[in-house]
Amino acid sequence: MTGARPAAVGREVPTSRRSRIVGVDAARAVALAGMFATHIFPLRVGREPTLTGLVASGRASALFAVLAGVGVALATGGTQRPEGNRAHLAAGAALVVRGILVGALGLTLVALDAPVAIILAYYGVLFVVAAVLLRAPRGVLAAGAVLACVLTPVASQLLRAGLPDGPGDQVGWPALAEPGAAVVTLVLTGYYPVLTWTTYLLAGLAVGRLDLRRPQVATGLLTGGVALAVAAHTVSSWLLGPGDGVWVLGAEASARRYGTTPTGNWWWLAVDSPHSGSTLDLAATTGSALAVLGAMLLLSRWAPRPMGVPAALGSAPLTLYTLHVVALAVYAGSGSDDLVLWVGHVLVATLIGIGLRLAGLRGPLEAVVAAAGRAVRRGVSGVTSKAVDSTSPGPPST
Numbered sequence: 001m002t003g004a005r006p007a008a009v010g011r012e013v014p015t016s017r018r019s020r021i022v023g024v025d026a027a028r029a030v031a032l033a034g035m036f037a038t039h040i041f042p043l044r045v046g047r048e049p050t051l052t053g054l055v056a057s058g059r060a061s062a063l064f065a066v067l068a069g070v071g072v073a074l075a076t077g078g079t080q081r082p083e084g085n086r087a088h089l090a091a092g093a094a095l096v097v098r099g100i101l102v103g104a105l106g107l108t109l110v111a112l113d114a115p116v117a118i119i120l121a122y123y124g125v126l127f128v129v130a131a132v133l134l135r136a137p138r139g140v141l142a143a144g145a146v147l148a149c150v151l152t153p154v155a156s157q158l159l160r161a162g163l164p165d166g167p168g169d170q171v172g173w174p175a176l177a178e179p180g181a182a183v184v185t186l187v188l189t190g191y192y193p194v195l196t197w198t199t200y201l202l203a204g205l206a207v208g209r210l211d212l213r214r215p216q217v218a219t220g221l222l223t224g225g226v227a228l229a230v231a232a233h234t235v236s237s238w239l240l241g242p243g244d245g246v247w248v249l250g251a252e253a254s255a256r257r258y259g260t261t262p263t264g265n266w267w268w269l270a271v272d273s274p275h276s277g278s279t280l281d282l283a284a285t286t287g288s289a290l291a292v293l294g295a296m297l298l299l300s301r302w303a304p305r306p307m308g309v310p311a312a313l314g315s316a317p318l319t320l321y322t323l324h325v326v327a328l329a330v331y332a333g334s335g336s337d338d339l340v341l342w343v344g345h346v347l348v349a350t351l352i353g354i355g356l357r358l359a360g361l362r363g364p365l366e367a368v369v370a371a372a373g374r375a376v377r378r379g380v381s382g383v384t385s386k387a388v389d390s391t392s393p394g395p396p397s398t
Contacts, residue, residue, distance in 0.1 A: 001253050014156040020315065022307055023218065023293070023298070023299070023301075023307070025123045027293045027317045028317050029310035030292050031060050031061075031062075031292075032317060033056070034183055035321070035324075036346055037060075038052060038053075039115075039116045040332075040345070041337050041342065044256060054395065057275070058281065059274070060273050060284050061192065062285035062288065063289040064317075065123075065126070066203055066207070066290065068130075069205040069207070070204040071204075071205020072127070072134075072204070072208065073204070073207070073209050074212075076091045079142040079210070080133050081136075088134055091134050092131035092134055093131070094373035095130055096127065096378075098372070099125065099126070099127030099128045102120050102369060103123070104124075106118050106123065106124065107172050108172075108310075110291050110323065111173065114207060114325045114327035115328060118170060119164065122197065123188065125186050125194045126201050129194065129198060130201055130205065135329055138209040138331050142202075142203075144206075147197045149286065150279055152282075153320065156196055157261075157263050157269070158324065159195075159306060160189060161259065161263050163189060163263075165260075165263075166252075167184070167189065167191045167260070170190075189259070190259055195283075199286060200285075200286060203286050207221065207290065218295075218297035220299065220329065221293055223294070224290060224294075225291030225292070225294060228284070229283075229288045229291065230288075232280045232287060236272035238270065239270035249265065252381055257271075257273050261278060272284050296310075304362060312357040313354075315357060319366060320363065
């Protein structure tokens with residue numbers, strides 16, 4: 001989006017009228033670096049979280065998921081929502097195709113048996129959900145995010161009653177032999193259940209409908225995000241401390257979760273543990289994601305040239321995520337070489353991002369997914385002019 005007047009809704013926007021928002025790409029770079037860290041460094045020593053566990057666990061994935069919603073909103077008009085059934089159908093169909101391709105890539109990466117939980121299949125389902133929401137007003141999306149944050153953890157507790165705890169096996173191609181079980185895992189019981197993660201999607205869509213080039217918006221995201229995160233952690237501490245939640249849940253209250261909490265006690269909704277999917281976890285991680293986005297938007301205004309480096313890293317997240325997973329499948333590292341491994345992943349990813357930026361190219365996987373989406377959108381809408389999508393969202397993980 002640029003400062004120029006947006007093109008009429010339903011038309012494809014020429015390249016000169018669509019430019020990347022540096023702060024959004026820089027925020028994706030933060031998420032990538034955080035995700036690399038959570039995949040490489042230990043997150044806990046016994047029951048105590050490490051520095052990586054405190055700073056990045058749960059927050060990197062939430063940041064990616066919120067940015068997914070932001071990217072979808074930007075790619076479908078930003079402040080200008082699709083108007084008319086045909087425009088919505090075209091944009092939604094393109095998004096569904098993207099979701100299928102990203103999900104298929106995720107199913108394939110699972111076969112590599114890398115020591116990480118692959119999120120792309122979940123992400124693909126989120127794209128399908130987003131396709132339905134493209135015409136929703138910003139206020140409706142924001143209200144929906146609040147309701148989803150409060151209600152989806154409750155729904156999850158109810159729907160998972162009687163089901164085994166834990167995320168179960170990852171969803172790869174063999175899992176599709178039992179499609180019903182695969183859907184239950186992706187939507188309800190897996191590492192990144194779509195039911196509760198819709199909170200991040202709705203929040204990102206609402207933010208993406210704002211004018212992200214305005215400093216007032218960036219400042220509001222930073223301050224509001226910090227306030228939300230602090231409030232959520234404070235409420236959780238009160239409920240688990242003076243509210244006697246720790247006494248009820250015992251030592252398990254601080255244990256690492258894998259997408260969901262046990263269903264045997266409603267006190268679990270008071271925890272704010274990473275990946276617990278509780279209301280307070282969703283609120284805290286949404287807040288941290290908004291704060292990072294706001295900070296990156298402000299930094300990109302104050303220091304545009306230096307911010308070009310992280311923006312280059314964050315401009316090809318799907319490609320770099322995939323390369324990262326492949327690299328970990330080959331060599332995961334351990335112990336004393338963890339720092340060297342993390343620095344290596346960040347450095348190589350940055351160099352690839354800068355190289356693509358200097359060559360004027362998209363990441364190869366981003367290019368394939370975007371081309372398929374453009375073809376479907378043109379076919380549905382009847383638009384024949386060149387389509388450009390410069391704000392494709394990238395993949396979250398851990």
